[in-house]
Amino acid sequence: MQKPLLVAACLCLVLCELLFATMAPAAEGLTVDIFGPGQRRVNLVILPPRPLGSNPIPDLAPAFSEFVRKNLFMLPFLNLVPAAEILGGDPSRGIQAQDIDFKPLQLGRIDLVMTAGWEGSELQARVFETFGGRRLVGKAYSAVDQQSLPRVADRFCSLLIEALTGMKGFFQSPLAFSRKLNGAKEIYTVMPNGRDLSRVTNLGKYNLQPAWSKDGSRVAFTHLGESGHQLGVWEKKSRRITLKRFSAGTVISPTFTPEGQIAVTLDIGGSPDIYILDKEYKPLGTLAPHWAIDVSPSFDAAGKTMAFISDRAGTPQVYLLDRGTKEVKRVTYEGNYNTGANISPDGRFVVFARQMPGGHKIFVRELATGLERQITFGPGSDEDPCFGPEGYFVAFCSTRGNGHKIYVTTRNGDDPFVVPTGEGAAFSPAWDTSRHESD
Amino acid sequence: MQARTGLFCSLFLHLSVVLLTVFWFGNGAMKSLDKPYMVDLVSFAPAGGGGGGGQKAPAAKVEAKDIKALPEKALPEPPKPVAKPEPAARPEPTAISEKKVETKKQAKDKQADALASALDAVKQDVSKRDKKGQRAVANELATLRKSAGDIYAEGEGEGGAGGAGSGTGSGLLAVYGSIVEKAIKKNWRFPVVGRDKNLVVVVEIRISKAGQILEAKVAQPSGRPDFDNSAVKAVTETKELPPPPSDKIEALRINFNLQDLKQ
Numbered sequence: 001m002q003k004p005l006l007v008a009a010c011l012c013l014v015l016c017e018l019l020f021a022t023m024a025p026a027a028e029g030l031t032v033d034i035f036g037p038g039q040r041r042v043n044l045v046i047l048p049p050r051p052l053g054s055n056p057i058p059d060l061a062p063a064f065s066e067f068v069r070k071n072l073f074m075l076p077f078l079n080l081v082p083a084a085e086i087l088g089g090d091p092s093r094g095i096q097a098q099d100i101d102f103k104p105l106q107l108g109r110i111d112l113v114m115t116a117g118w119e120g121s122e123l124q125a126r127v128f129e130t131f132g133g134r135r136l137v138g139k140a141y142s143a144v145d146q147q148s149l150p151r152v153a154d155r156f157c158s159l160l161i162e163a164l165t166g167m168k169g170f171f172q173s174p175l176a177f178s179r180k181l182n183g184a185k186e187i188y189t190v191m192p193n194g195r196d197l198s199r200v201t202n203l204g205k206y207n208l209q210p211a212w213s214k215d216g217s218r219v220a221f222t223h224l225g226e227s228g229h230q231l232g233v234w235e236k237k238s239r240r241i242t243l244k245r246f247s248a249g250t251v252i253s254p255t256f257t258p259e260g261q262i263a264v265t266l267d268i269g270g271s272p273d274i275y276i277l278d279k280e281y282k283p284l285g286t287l288a289p290h291w292a293i294d295v296s297p298s299f300d301a302a303g304k305t306m307a308f309i310s311d312r313a314g315t316p317q318v319y320l321l322d323r324g325t326k327e328v329k330r331v332t333y334e335g336n337y338n339t340g341a342n343i344s345p346d347g348r349f350v351v352f353a354r355q356m357p358g359g360h361k362i363f364v365r366e367l368a369t370g371l372e373r374q375i376t377f378g379p380g381s382d383e384d385p386c387f388g389p390e391g392y393f394v395a396f397c398s399t400r401g402n403g404h405k406i407y408v409t410t411r412n413g414d415d416p417f418v419v420p421t422g423e424g425a426a427f428s429p430a431w432d433t434s435r436h437e438s439d
Numbered sequence: 440m441q442a443r444t445g446l447f448c449s450l451f452l453h454l455s456v457v458l459l460t461v462f463w464f465g466n467g468a469m470k471s472l473d474k475p476y477m478v479d480l481v482s483f484a485p486a487g488g489g490g491g492g493g494q495k496a497p498a499a500k501v502e503a504k505d506i507k508a509l510p511e512k513a514l515p516e517p518p519k520p521v522a523k524p525e526p527a528a529r530p531e532p533t534a535i536s537e538k539k540v541e542t543k544k545q546a547k548d549k550q551a552d553a554l555a556s557a558l559d560a561v562k563q564d565v566s567k568r569d570k571k572g573q574r575a576v577a578n579e580l581a582t583l584r585k586s587a588g589d590i591y592a593e594g595e596g597e598g599g600a601g602g603a604g605s606g607t608g609s610g611l612l613a614v615y616g617s618i619v620e621k622a623i624k625k626n627w628r629f630p631v632v633g634r635d636k637n638l639v640v641v642v643e644i645r646i647s648k649a650g651q652i653l654e655a656k657v658a659q660p661s662g663r664p665d666f667d668n669s670a671v672k673a674v675t676e677t678k679e680l681p682p683p684p685s686d687k688i689e690a691l692r693i694n695f696n697l698q699d700l701k702q
Contacts, residue, residue, distance in 0.1 A: 008451050030683075031692045032616045036699025037669070038624040040631040077630030109676065111628055111669075129665060131672045136665065164665075165632045392632050412631070 041079040042111040042164075044072065044127075047092050047100075048083060052119035060149055061118045064125075067153030068114070071171060071193055075161065076414035081110055095126060097133040105130040112136065121145060125156050127163070136163045150195055167390035169435030175395055176200065176210035176219050176432070177406055181424040187221050187234065192388075192395070192408055194420030200234050201241060207232065209428050211255040214301065216434030220254040220262055231264060231281060244281040253296045258303035263287060265295045274308060288321045288328050296340055300347030301433065307331070307343040307350050318352050320367070331365060334372070338363075340384050344391035345433050349411060351375075351385040351394050362396050364411045375413035384428045387411075395419070395429040611684040619680055623693060627673035629666065631699070638697040640667045642674055645690050650680040658692065670695040 046069055049061035072078050083090065087108055091101040095115035105113055110130055117124045126138040137159050141152050154171040162168050174189045174196065187200040187207045201207045206224040213220070216236070223230040223243055229251035231244040246266055254264035261284075262277045272293045275283040288294055292312035299306050306321040318331040318341045332338045337355035344351070348367060353360040354374075359381030365372045376382040380400035387394055388408075395408050401418065404425035409416040419429075641659035646652055655674040660667050674693065 008447070011451060011455070029690050029692060030612055030616055030619075030688055031694065032619050032623075033694045033696065034620050034624050034627065035696045036624075037627040037629040037631060037673075037697075039626075039628040042628045042630055042669075077632060109628075111672075129668055131668045131675075132664075134664060134668070164630050167632060390632075410632075 041077055043079045043081050043109055044112040044114065045081045045083055045086060045105065045110050046114045047090055047116075049116040049118055050092070050095055052095070052117040052122070052124065055119060057118045058120065060144065060146060061116065063146075064123065064144075064149055064153055065116060067150050068125075068157060071153060071157040072160070074193065074408070074417050076410055076412070077165065081108070086110070095124060097128055097135060100128065100133070102128075102130045102133055123152065127160055136160070154191070154193070154195065165390075165392075167392055169389040170393060173216075173389045173432045173435050175406065175419065175429045176212060176221075177397075177421065177429045178208050178210060178221075178427045179421060179424050180404075180427070185427070187219065187232075188421065188426075189219075190419060190421055192393070192419055197420070197422055200239075201232065203232070203241070203243075209253050210430045211253075212430055212432040212434070213256040213260060214258045214299075214434060215260070216432045218256070219430075220256060220264075222251050222254060231262070231277075233262070233281075242281075246283075255297050255299070257299050258301055263297040263299070263306070265293075265297075274306075287323075288319070288326075290328075294319075296342075298342045300343050301345040302347060305343060305347050307341040309339055309341050309352075318350055318365070320350075331367070332372075342386045344387045344411075345389060346391050349387070349391065351387060351411070353383045353385060353396075359399070362394065362409070364394070364413075373413065375409055375411060376416065377413075382407075386429055386431050387433070388431045389433040389435045393431075395431055397427050397429060612688075615681070615684050615688075619691060619693070622680055623673050623677050626676040627669065627695065629669040629697065631697070638663060638666050640670045640695045642670050642693045642695060643690060644674055644693060646680060646683065646688070648682060648686055650682040652678060652680065661695075661697075666695075666697065 046065050049057050049065060051057050069080060072080055085108065087104040091104050092113075092115060093099045095117035100113065100115070102113075112127055113130055114125065114127045116126075121142065121144050123141045123144045124138070125141070127136045128134065129136055137156070139156055139159060141156075144152050158169065158171045161170055171191065171193060174191055176187060176189050178185045179188045184204050185206045185208060186202060187210050188197060189200055190197045200210075200219060201221070201223075203223055203225070205226065206222075208222045208224065210219050210221040212218070218236065219234045221232045221234070223232040228245075228249050231246070231251050231254055233242045233244075234240070235242075246268070248266045248268040250265065250267045250272055252265040252272065254262050257263055257276070261279075262281065263274055264277065265272045266275045266283060267273070268275065268283060269286075271291050272295065273286040273289060274294045274297045275286055278284050287297070287306060288308065288310070290310065290312050292310050294308055294310045294312075296309045297306050298308070304323055306323060308319055308321065309316050310319050311317070312319075313330065315336045317333070317338050320329045320331055320343075321327070322329070331341075331350060332352070332354075335354040335356075337360075338352050339355075339360075340353045342351050343349070350365045350367060352363055352365070354363050358379070360383050361374055362376040362382045362385045363372055363374050375394065376396065376398070378400050380398050382396050382398045382400070385394050385396040392410055393408055394411055395406055396416075397404055398407050398416075399405075400407075404427055406419040406421055406426045406429045407416040408419055419426075638661040639659075640657060640661040643656055643658040644652055645654040652674060655671050657667050657671060670693070673695075
């Protein structure tokens with residue numbers, strides 16, 4: 001009988017140990033989750049340009065810094081701090097990390113510092129993180145002159161954006177748009193910072209709804225002349241324009257598929273449908289056949305999905321076509337008048353204009369979650385939205401100022417800035433997304 | 440003999456488990472679960488910048504102030520009648536008889552006495568209520584501490600899910616986590632462009648009992664040095680946190696997620 005007692009005592013001991021082990025306080029520590037930074041802008045300062053050798057800096061040097069400053073000013077994730085606000089003045093002796101005293105910059109909560117060094121027409125530009133002094137961007141440019149200076153600044157800013165956000169092409173992707181001048185509407189192109197404003201058509205009457213090919217080599221548009229609608233295609237390289245008339249009178253909102261074909265609304269069968277055209281611009285068939293009116297086709301970069309507007313449910317709403325399964329799915333249910341659908345190159349978002357009591361406003365919808373968000377506010381009417389190559393910036397036409405102008409915001413609804421398009425009203429922006437590359 | 444021993448062991452084990460379940464879950468833990476809800480409310484006081492070590496004193500002070508504040512406002516405006524008679528004493532040049540002045544003085548004194556006694560009565564009443572309130576709060580805290588004391592100590596255990604967001608830790612820890620989150624988040628700067636990929640960096644912080652940040656280092660990098668730097672910089676710029684609710688908390692793990700859940 002002693003043996004069972006011993007076993008029982010042992011078991012009791014083990015149980016007690018287990019009990020105390022669970023009761024004993026565990027190692028102290030606390031885990032905290034932070035979702036998203038409290039400040040969405042980082043502070044950047046541009047230091048005055050410095051000579052690289054014994055020669056003084058050229059006259060161009062301040063202009064380069066100014067071009068960069070103007071470019072970066074447009075970006076909603078950067079806050080430019082004047083160099084005069086640095087505690088103790090310019091903390092640099094040169095343009096390299098070892099020449100910069102980062103301490104006063106850190107104290108001033110400046111996150112990034114840009115330096116530029118000049119030796120004749122040679123330029124070296126760098127951006128450093130003040131915390132740790134790591135170089136974020138560094139680039140050397142040769143033979144920089146007055147003419148090439150703005151483009152050099154644009155290229156450097158593009159590199160900086162890419163390093164900061166992974167997004168490519170913002171300062172190098174032109175917008176095509178329709179501009180009203182002397183009673184006619186012609187197609188123009190311009191960079192989002194207003195650089196390289198260029199006229200594409202000179203056809204007279206109305207040239208509307210431009211759209212870039214996915215490789216950025218062509219622009220399709222609707223020409224509304226004396227004899228009705230025509231499809232217009234402009235080739236960038238040759239600057240040649242081809243006009244194509246269809247037996248059906250209407251030609252609305254042409255756009256390019258990623259494969260290089262044109263999708264356009266024609267009313268061949270009596271009801272306007274989206275047709276796909278072959279290389280000779282002959283209709284091959286409809287993409288989402290229905291008796292209702294289908295317009296504004298837009299494709300993601302992979303060509304898997306087409307967003308479009310249809311009134312098949314009674315009012316204009318946004319729909320998606322899965323090009324693989326041919327399945328059509330309604331996307332918007334709120335609002336009685338949703339138009340101008342444009343899908344982001346990565347296919348994650350659709351942007352569109354919704355009629356609201358005070359005019360049309362721009363909305364973004366995340367397709368995976370169905371989350372919808374209004375991104376434009378304020379006076380006037382906002383229409384014709386389109387995504388930039390990175391799927392982050394959104395250009396749209398607005399009457400918020402004096403007349404129709406083109407503005408750029410982001411899909412987060414950041415403060416829009418106006419795109420300088422010269423005299424006359426500007427409509428229907430379309431972004432060249434050929435520089436799209438997935439992050 | 441062996442079968443007997445086995446049976447005995449089995450019986451003992453089952454009995455132990457049953458007894459353990461009854462005493463452990465029945466008496467202790469289950470009962471104390473009702474209380475932590477009250478701990479949450481009280482714990483705001485130390486978190487809001489109260490003294491480092493004790494949760495008792497600041498919480499009691501907050502209660503006492505509240506009680507004091509109410510009756511004082513309800514006083515029959517004592518300063519006004521005392522202050523008003525002063526201009527009446529000004530006309531020095533005019534020939535007013537001393538008697539009149541004296542009677543006025545006496546009247547004033549009487550008024551002041553009445554006011555003072557009223558004030559005393561109110562003060563006594565307030566202090567009684569004050570003490571009562573303090574006692575009540577102190578008793579409440581003592582009870583809470585008794586029942587929730589072990590919860591403070593257990594806290595986050597192995598540093599798993601707790602914290603501000605998930606809230607699986609104790610009430611005090613969850614509130615403290617939320618305060619830490621706010622304090623650091625406001626100093627965190629990073630370009631938000633809505634990437635589809637989330638970035639996460641885990642930063643380990645060592646803090647003093649007073650809440651000072653002594654050290655911050657990357658425990659798990661995100662793969663992007665600039666993102667990791669932004670997180671460490673946010674902690675460095677925060678410099679100081681409120682004193683932790685328990686002396687035993689010396690380290691914090693902060694998960695910096697690029698994606699904002701609200702967006």
